[in-house]
Amino acid sequence: MAPYTGLTMIRYAITSRALYPGSEQKKQAALIAESSRWIAEGINFIQLREKDLPAAEQAHLARKILRTIAFSSSPTKLLINSRPDIALATGAHGVHLTSSPDELTPAQIRTLYAVADQEPPFITISCHTLAEVQLACQNMVDAILFSPVFEKPLPDSRPIPGQGLNQLQAACSIASPTPVYALGGVTLQNASSCLAVGAAGIAGIRLFQFAAAAK
Numbered sequence: 001m002a003p004y005t006g007l008t009m010i011r012y013a014i015t016s017r018a019l020y021p022g023s024e025q026k027k028q029a030a031l032i033a034e035s036s037r038w039i040a041e042g043i044n045f046i047q048l049r050e051k052d053l054p055a056a057e058q059a060h061l062a063r064k065i066l067r068t069i070a071f072s073s074s075p076t077k078l079l080i081n082s083r084p085d086i087a088l089a090t091g092a093h094g095v096h097l098t099s100s101p102d103e104l105t106p107a108q109i110r111t112l113y114a115v116a117d118q119e120p121p122f123i124t125i126s127c128h129t130l131a132e133v134q135l136a137c138q139n140m141v142d143a144i145l146f147s148p149v150f151e152k153p154l155p156d157s158r159p160i161p162g163q164g165l166n167q168l169q170a171a172c173s174i175a176s177p178t179p180v181y182a183l184g185g186v187t188l189q190n191a192s193s194c195l196a197v198g199a200a201g202i203a204g205i206r207l208f209q210f211a212a213a214a215k
Contacts, residue, residue, distance in 0.1 A: 014204060031061065040072065044201070045076070075178055084113075087155050088112060097109075104138050122143075124144065124181075126144075126147065139184070148160055169197035182203065184204075
């Protein structure tokens with residue numbers, strides 16, 4: 001059924017410097033080093049998701065990642081979580097949105113990029129229900145992160161139950177032809193089952209850190 005395979009699977013890495021030990025300076029340095037590895041490995045997307053940092057520090061991290069992408073002539077695209085202003089200021093490739101009604105719409109973000117004479121941005125959005133998937137498609141996003149697909153363990157509380165592959169399949173069906181990336185509890189072992197029900201790729205915070213560490 002699915003047109004996607006392990007060879008065509010999109011890989012979408014989401015940053016979290018909280019995963020790294022040490023001081024704030026060391027955490028940010030580790031984030032940059034990890035991003036450089038992702039770029040070297042040809043990861044399709046990196047979402048900079050450091051929402052607690054001041055805008056200037058987010059922009060500093062974004063510029064470092066973008067310099068690495070440019071230097072290596074990598075196809076990797078950098079998206080900024082919920083901050084089109086930072087994305088525009090740094091020349092990032094696009095923006096990731098939540099499904100919150102307080103977010104700018106994809107149309108508004110594309111207008112901002114056009115006014116700034118920038119290339120059209122790549123816009124992804126997080127969806128947790130089929131209704132959100134339908135709205136995202138109406139708003140003409142470029143890709144959807146649907147989550148959580150599998151149970152998501154949390155270090156300090158009860159795990160978040162996954163919605164399952166049937167719900168992911170329904171999301172992919174509703175979204176088509178907009179690609180859907182599976183998020184939440186996804187591993188390299190269960191990625192193929194996500195592709196089998198129509199997902200175009202996989203996304204995660206810990207997924208690619210752990211994958212790199214295991215090599």
